[in-house]
Amino acid sequence: MSKKNHLPTEFYTGSDPTFIARGLLGKLLCRRVENVVLKAMIVETEAYSHQEKACHAYNLLRTKRTDTMFLKGGVFYVYLCYGVHHMLNVVTNVQGIPDAVLIRAVEPLDGVKRMQSNRKKNNIYELASGPGKTCQAMQVNLIQNAKPCSSADLWIEEGQNVNERGIGVSKRIGVDYAGEDAHLPWRFYLKMSKFVSRYNTK
DNA sequence: CTATCGATCCACT
């Protein structure tokens, strides 16, 4: 058994979600399915906080779905969107304070053939350039919900160091329903990456 | 119980 290079717990619990969303850029999202290991670098994230309307757990709203977000930071929050696509988040903050970071896009590194097969696409730039695509490529579904970010079948490990100046910022995508909070500059991405989702809402 | 609506993607024009 090789020792995994997991992130320390404090990484997930120690700061507000925008800081953690920035910090996750360059980290590696890893998945083991059967005997195949998939690895991909996180290149785009969005922060969600219980204090703003775009968040499922806004105002500490607790439901069957948002229960996961109330767990201590460092677990995955997975849900189904539009009845079709899974979305992968990382829960942050301490227990009882529901904040999270959505993983919106990753750059495939290992197991690319498997991801191409999962996505039924060959173009590497289209394998995980969006939150739904990322889950399809990495074979993430509701079974992963509430599992630790250091699980044997899905985990996050150290990756590239990212220079702050290499990080682009914009408002979040697809949250127009959130009123004024829709304008929060809480989407973060690697400027130089060709693997981010196409949208570039400023 | 029913109605509404997505933290999206893709095919098509």
Next chain:
DNA sequence: GTGGATCGATAGG
């Protein structure tokens, strides 16, 4: 650029 797919969670009667 636009619209359909598709279904579970959610809120309200």
